[in-house]
Amino acid sequence: MIAVLGGGVSGLAAAHYLNCLGLSTKILVIEASNRLGGWINSLKHEDGTIYELGPRTLRVAGNAGANTLALAESLGLTERISSINYSHVSTKNRMILVDGKLHMLPNNLKTVFTKNPPFSKPLAISALSDFSAKKVINTDESLFSFVNRRFGLEVAKYAIDPLTRGVFAGNARDLSVTSLARRMHDVEQQYGSILIGLLKDRKNAEKADPVLSKSKLVKQAKKEKWAVWSLKGGLESFVEVLEEKLMQEGVEFRRNTPVLGIKRSGSNLVIQTDKEELEVEKAISCLPSNTLSPVIRSISPELSRLLGSIPYVTVCVVNLEYPGHLLNEPAFGYLVPSSQPNKVLGVIFDTCTFPQGDKTILTVMMGGYWFKTLFGDNPSDESLLDVAINEVKETLKISIKPVRHKISILTDCIPQYVVGHSEIVFNSRKLVKDLKLPLTLAGNSYDGVGVNDAIMSAKRAVLSL
Structure with a gap:
């Protein structure tokens, strides 16, 4: 038996990708609450009105975006997709509130070269600061500090700070540049300039996955220039269809079953719940790191400490x-x-x-x-x-x-991917390997907080087994 701990979107994705392997062993998803999908939660009123209580749209960009589109296609969701392209007003128009006034952020070439309040100079001028900024050799620093060094205080204060509040509900002065903008940090460390580095280092930019590129839905999204998408009936429809497919394919679910502990039993693991103890050959933990931390303590206090530090x-x-x-x-x-x-x-x-x-x-x-x-x-x-x-x-x-x-x-x-997060994740996974635990860590605690990131993290966890 293989257990997937946590029935959020990463747990469901892990179960799906495990099932795709055609394994003869049983797949069990263990979820503490009475519902699946985690923070994806669409409230549907009787009159048809929908409120999204969590994530509401999915981005198309990158291999993680293409992967989710390919998954949606495999689930038969193509006709239920509502897409928004890059020319749509909600894609172009994004504002910040400063001193009681709403200010439109630059959204085209003209506005990048124009002075737009609250910025005191055009963003193009701020970008030029990168050429003269001094490189600071380090392994990590806060995103705010990094952008402030390279592009100036206003860009950090009025672009990066609100962006991190919107995406991570976090403080840019604490969040890690290597976790959230690793490529920018890497090229600065190598070339001394972000802009020069991105030009010289194009060969190392993310390449489109050739397998994902064959998806009809990925091709359609690229052709029609989708920026984001959701589903008619709310984003939770994605979870509902995925759950239904998994149940039809024999995946077993245990709801209202919190994981209380994990023990070793030879080369296997024993998952302790309030109802029973389950011995499994392998486990993929898609639990939040702060939930996994106490239940893994009996096996490794150090792993528990690392996970609990996020x-x-x-x-x-x-x-x-x-x-x-x-x-x-x-x-x-x-x-x-x-x-x-x-x-x-x-x-x-x-x-x-x-x-x-x-x-x-x-x-x-x-x-x-x-x-x-x-x-x-x-x-x-x-x-x-x-x-x-x-x-x-x-x-x-x-x-x-x-x-x-x-x-x-x-x-x-x-x-919160604070400064040092990448090191915490690396050390946690290394410790799991050194202890020879049949356990894999996946989900938004480690590899990105977005839905696409969580699904991709689950896929990579399965492929690593």
């Missing part, structure tokens, strides 16, 4: 629904730099990307790295809703009350 942040997501089309400036939404006094990370304009009739649906993101500082340990739903509504009222000038809302506190939902 921090996580909690995000509050507030979905707000208003009647009519109320946005003056169509866009993907806006992000708020950490230098601003606002309590929100950003606001996503959901119905600009995927309209849902005569209504405006917004998603307000709050907390992350700053959750406890801003909201304490147990904020009330009413207080969180007030913050979200007041933000929309003050910034977007929407003064009417929402007709419907949903408040979700996603506890420890995003791992």
Whole structure:
């Protein structure tokens, strides 16, 4: 028996890729909660309105993006895809909020060469700083520090800082450049300049996977210049179809079954739950590292310590629904730099990307790295809703009350790839190998926090068995 620990999207993907190997052994997915899919969660109202409580779109770029598209095609989801190309307003228009005003980020060649507030000079001028910036030899540093050194404080403050808040709900001053922008760091270390290095080092840029490139859906996405995509009925449809296929193919699921411990039994592992002990030949852990940490302690305190050293942040997501089309400036939404006094990370304009009739649906993101500082340990739903509504009222000038809302506190939902993260992951996997454990680590704790990254991490884990 092979056990997959965790029934989030990486766990389901691991089970799928294991099944594709045609193994004769049984595949078992063990999930602590009563549902599968992890943070992918689409709330479907009776009138057909959909709120995304977690991830809402998937990027197309790179082999990880192509891999998810190929998986969607194999699941028969092609006709259910809703795609957005690079010319769409929600792809082009992205804003930041500075000093109470919304500013459009440069999105074409003309605006890169034009001075756009809050930047005091054109971004093209900031880019030239890279040629004169001194190389600092290191193995890692914060993303904020790296960009500040190479391109100046404004780029770090108004581009990188809000971007990391939107993607990681994290602090760019803590997050690792080698984990989040390794190629930029590598070429700087080798050539002394990012721009020169990217030109000279083109041979080492990611090449398109020739197998994935044969997918009809990947070809269609490339031809039609898709930027992102989702599914009619919400992104959770992806999880539902994948789950159904796995069940049809004989994969077994144990819900409401938290893993309480892992022991050795000769060359096998024993997975301890509150219901039973399961002896397995191999296990792929797609559990968050902070969940795996205590259950692996009896085998290796050092591995437990390494896994437990990866921090996580909690995000509050507030979905707000208003009647009519109320946005003056169509866009993907806006992000708020950490230098601003606002309590929100950003606001996503959901119905600009995927309209849902005569209504405006917004998603307000709050907390992350700053959750406890801003909201304490147990904020009330009413207080969180007030913050979200007041933000929309003050910034977007929407003064009417929402007709419907949903408040979700996603506890420890995003791992933080702080400086030294790559070393932690490397040492953790090396220790598993040195201990000769039939265990593989996969998921968004290690190889990227996005859905595409989690699926690709699961695929690589299976192929490494």
